[in-house]
Amino acid sequence: MAKIHEVAEAAGVSISTVSYALSGKRSISPDTRRRIEEAARELDYRPNAGARMLAGRRTQIFALTEPFRADTHAPAHMAFVLATSIAARRYEYDILLLTEEEASAGMRRVASSGLADGVLVLDVAPDDERVALARRISLPTVFIGVPDDHDGLVCVDLDFEAAAALAVDRLAGLGHRSIGFIGHPPTSYEKSNFPPRVRRGLEARASELGLACTTVLPENDGPRRASVRAAVRTLLDGGSTALVLHCDDTAHAVALDELAALGRRVPDDVSVVSVGATFDTSAFHPAIDSIPLVPGASCELAVELAMRLVEREEVPAGVRLIAPEYREHGSTAPPRASD
Amino acid sequence: MAKIHEVAEAAGVSISTVSYALSGKRSISPDTRRRIEEAARELDYRPNAGARMLAGRRTQIFALTEPFRADTHAPAHMAFVLATSIAARRYEYDILLLTEEEASAGMRRVASSGLADGVLVLDVAPDDERVALARRISLPTVFIGVPDDHDGLVCVDLDFEAAAALAVDRLAGLGHRSIGFIGHPPTSYEKSNFPPRVRRGLEARASELGLACTTVLPENDGPRRASVRAAVRTLLDGGSTALVLHCDDTAHAVALDELAALGRRVPDDVSVVSVGATFDTSAFHPAIDSIPLVPGASCELAVELAMRLVEREEVPAGVRLIAPEYREHGSTAPPRASD
């Protein structure tokens, strides 16, 4: 816990010179800069956080609000928290965690106490109560996800509609005429708003291209995931030559397992594409093509926007949709001639 | 962002009176206290975080170091992060998240910048590098988990040995003479140090009581979890009349599913007890007795200890083991007379 004046003394300069040398906010002669840096290093000096906040009017902290509701899918949420934290560190920012009721109350609290320079909002619900809060506080706020009512907000998300359309384009391009869609359980279509966006995107593009498209939303039942297995059989029986998956990792694994059990090879007999997954689809057997939801991409953009807001740059409100990217892993091919 | 002097003005007192009234650190006449509280409420006043840290030499922040390694079991880790955050809020403390490389580097950083009053260490590895760090920094540090070398450290954890012994006692008390143990995959026994503690506790107590005890550590294979199913069959064939589970939730579900498939009813034909689970075993079919690992219990104690350290109370170093608790859900019974 060395203080600035100790560094100044050790380097034989004034404290203001130390401050400037370390922040780089004005030019310093190479020699004194060297002496200061050395002194700072030897004393393991770091500016006192509180003093810096007070004098510099910057806390170097972003509040991250993530309710961690009981029913949330832990791995995906953890990936976003991690990605946010990593992105923030690039700008020398730390993450202060606001969970549960504090997800909302904490926003008010950090805003009026000046504990954070901005707020990043995760696990956004369609009718999220943090929307109203974001409008009332004066802190820069960026949503990672898109609430239904997003007027005047800065939001970042994957372009799920485009991602789904991209999957259809790929399959249509290979000659498939009938696509089966396995989605999340029905309840997910109310609690979040990206599952419906995927579904809409898929069905819209399929109908544009004149493809048949059948949707099944299997329940998350027991360890055998019988609904997922049934879904696979239903879709194949219905004539689908390709499957698009937008569901959890276990459902992916089970669907592939069922295909194998039915003796259908991927991609020779059936093509498979995953949409919006945060896990690694290349680790499945067989590896699956994916148009992933990349936490790093959303979070880096969100943090960059938050930084710009902190720097008082002009940042127009609105939704930034991240363009989807197709990752080939060999799970798609033209349909069998016999189909 | 109202400031203290505005509150003072509104209440017609000096700023020091406001400070004391709000912190309760000295007695204030009921009348002025009321006026101050009202003014504070109307202005939505909260002390500026930076100023408070600087003047009060308290940041009201705990750093939480949690690497979030790629291979970590997300749901359990999320539960601990959440529990820590909730426990901290009881003392009006916030949680600053240090992940990845920052899990270590960040500890040094917050220590020398005075950003946090203490450090809470999660996801503790047997040979954790944060052990050495904790000894070098002067910040109060509490480990939630027990590293191999914990000399001079303050650690909190479930008493896994006792939990395992408790499971054996229960089954032995019901008359079981042969117990089957299904554990985590073998690799887990190197990366963490609680799986071996459960195993040791179980085998030790079983041998004390003269019970037979067979251990299987099934791999985490495909979606069918064939290894887990095989483990169940192996143990039953070997004469086990009761199963003790210390594995992930899916393995639990699969084991129960396999028992059902074999026509063995719980608890009439087989008794089942779960040890060290962070998930809800009463939600399985059938519900399973559990001696759980309760994140709230560990984290509350850890935070309490951290607070005491912050308050400069005497806190002897050492490992605090939390006594296990048996939760009945009807999955145990005496073995069949025919066995």
Place this chain on the structure above:
DNA sequence: TTGAAAGCGATACCAG
């Protein structure tokens, strides 16, 4: 029971 004022440890303005 209350108030005045001295810090806390930086940043950044104003001078030189």
Place this chain on the structure above:
DNA sequence: CTGGTATCGCTTTCAA
């Protein structure tokens, strides 16, 4: 290119 110093907003002694 470098230094002195006012300032940030609060906590806490010291006085009354």
